[in-house]
Amino acid sequence: MALLEVNNLEVYYGVICALKGISFHVNEGEIVSLIGANGAGKTTMMQSTVGIIPKKGGSVIFDGQDITKTPCHKIVQLGMTQVPEGRRIFQELTVYENLMMGAYTVKDQQRFKADMDRVFELFPRLAERRKQIAGTLSGGEQQMLAMSRALMINPKLLMLDEPSMGLAPILVDQIFSIIKDLHKAGTTILLVEQNASKALEISDRAYVLETGKITLSGTGKELMQSPEVQKAYLGG
Amino acid sequence: MKLLETLLNGLSSGSTYAMIALGYTMVYGIAKMLNFAHGDVIMVGGYTLYVSAVMMGIHPLLALLLAIICCAVLGVTIEKLAYKPLRGASPLAVLITAIGMSYLLQSVAQMIFGSADRMVRLFDLGRITVGSMQISTYTIITLACSAVIMAGLSLFVKYTRIGRAMIAVSEDKDAAQLMGINVNFIITITFAIGSALAAFAGFFMVLKSPPVNSTLGAMPGIKAFTAAVIGGIGSIPGAMLGGILMGIVESFAQTNPVIAPFTVAIEFSILIVILLVRPSGILGKKRREKV
Numbered sequence A: 001m002a003l004l005e006v007n008n009l010e011v012y013y014g015v016i017c018a019l020k021g022i023s024f025h026v027n028e029g030e031i032v033s034l035i036g037a038n039g040a041g042k043t044t045m046m047q048s049t050v051g052i053i054p055k056k057g058g059s060v061i062f063d064g065q066d067i068t069k070t071p072c073h074k075i076v077q078l079g080m081t082q083v084p085e086g087r088r089i090f091q092e093l094t095v096y097e098n099l100m101m102g103a104y105t106v107k108d109q110q111r112f113k114a115d116m117d118r119v120f121e122l123f124p125r126l127a128e129r130r131k132q133i134a135g136t137l138s139g140g141e142q143q144m145l146a147m148s149r150a151l152m153i154n155p156k157l158l159m160l161d162e163p164s165m166g167l168a169p170i171l172v173d174q175i176f177s178i179i180k181d182l183h184k185a186g187t188t189i190l191l192v193e194q195n196a197s198k199a200l201e202i203s204d205r206a207y208v209l210e211t212g213k214i215t216l217s218g219t220g221k222e223l224m225q226s227p228e229v230q231k232a233y234l235g236g
Numbered sequence B: 001m002k003l004l005e006t007l008l009n010g011l012s013s014g015s016t017y018a019m020i021a022l023g024y025t026m027v028y029g030i031a032k033m034l035n036f037a038h039g040d041v042i043m044v045g046g047y048t049l050y051v052s053a054v055m056m057g058i059h060p061l062l063a064l065l066l067a068i069i070c071c072a073v074l075g076v077t078i079e080k081l082a083y084k085p086l087r088g089a090s091p092l093a094v095l096i097t098a099i100g101m102s103y104l105l106q107s108v109a110q111m112i113f114g115s116a117d118r119m120v121r122l123f124d125l126g127r128i129t130v131g132s133m134q135i136s137t138y139t140i141i142t143l144a145c146s147a148v149i150m151a152g153l154s155l156f157v158k159y160t161r162i163g164r165a166m167i168a169v170s171e172d173k174d175a176a177q178l179m180g181i182n183v184n185f186i187i188t189i190t191f192a193i194g195s196a197l198a199a200f201a202g203f204f205m206v207l208k209s210p211p212v213n214s215t216l217g218a219m220p221g222i223k224a225f226t227a228a229v230i231g232g233i234g235s236i237p238g239a240m241l242g243g244i245l246m247g248i249v250e251s252f253a254q255t256n257p258v259i260a261p262f263t264v265a266i267e268f269s270i271l272i273v274i275l276l277v278r279p280s281g282i283l284g285k286k287r288r289e290k291v
């Protein structure tokens, strides 16, 4: 059974149709990516799936539960969260306080401490900077903080919206290797990227989104070899 | 000594402004709206004190507690009925609704209590003499209570789960939701706290001067709003600073018979000058652009 199943999702901004009925699914244990050009509707898909922006039509099933109309804060408690585009960490709070916000729904102190240790192990740089005001971190560190913050609830499904955006190539590699590590450790991942080659390389399956419609889907390998994808997204 | 007395008076009326300014600033920070009916919540607090302490003879401190509860419930109700349906509507629509709400509260109060002043004398407050200085007990009570309340609020925001959620919502509502924070709940709490503080402000105001009428909150509301903007709207320490500054300026202006008639003009001129120098207020932060 799919962990996340999205059927015929439709989203409008006023009269403008941003998603024209898209369907996709993510099985437990997979890395699935959604690639598409700027403005294709990737962020819209992410935000409407998790309940930040309203859906006009379609349905979303997560972990066997219909969450089409569930408010975002409740969806998060079910174990699905996302690292939003542009990171959106709490700039005025410290690194540690940001992680506390990530664990907002975690009541168990012991679990909180264990989760905190785990993310500091994954991101030692953040451990060194735990008292630093988050707004003063570098772009790469902010991305790591945004990911750690999302990991604080031990999500079953982690959604990442362009985690490599605006980062130097060496950091991009680092972020992708962390995503692979998280996946190995058992987290199911839905990844949205403009950096198609990197995303396809690590994905079990992938979808191509073009102006609000899914035009292609297949395994990561298949899409990497598809002439359309190569022409449009892989610069070849 | 005269100087010190003026300063103390300024501090006490300033902390009343700060109480009110906190309501404006917290609601602005979290719901991103200007609640122009906030001043009128003070008025409702004033009438609650009148009904409970004067008409029914309840102990003034119990009456204060009642006023706090009434104001908090009123604030939350106003948000649910008038503002919540307008989330996502144009800021102008929300502003006009808030102004309408302000007039509605004033009109209802006038329908119930008429336009004549009602006298709310809660305690027999005297003066105490320190050396050659005369300080009214009102000043001391106001200063002490406000100091405790403001310190408590600051600690609440910094060190409690809900307080931190308030900071998160004010910084980024969507990111806050992704943390599992129920934004509607945080907005409700904010209106409740802001309105409870308005009840305290109303209490301090009737301690200083007993007449209560339907426009009791109008002028203090506008001045406190100005104070919140001077301090940097959205900033809690800013509202405290702005309120106190406002009180001190007012107090000094009023001691000089030549300047006194222009007190309000001076206060608003300060606003204009500060906004010219620092458009986001003294402690306001420039919004960092999101990538």
Ligand SMILES: Nc1ncnc2c1ncn2[C@@H]1O[C@H](COP(=O)(O)OP(=O)(O)O)[C@@H](O)[C@H]1O
Pocket (backbone or CB within 6 Å): A013, A016, A018, A036, A037, A038, A039, A040, A041, A042, A043, A044, A045
């Ligand atoms: N808040 C909004 N209001 C109106 N249109 C929007 C809004 N957000 C996105 N859009 C439009 O919806 C389309 C999809 O945007 P988006 O989901 O951000 O794409 P992507 O993440 O793939 O770059 C674009 O045409 C964009 O201009």
Ligand SMILES: [Mg+2]
Pocket (backbone or CB within 6 Å): A042, A043, A044, A085, A162
């Ligand atoms: Mg996007």
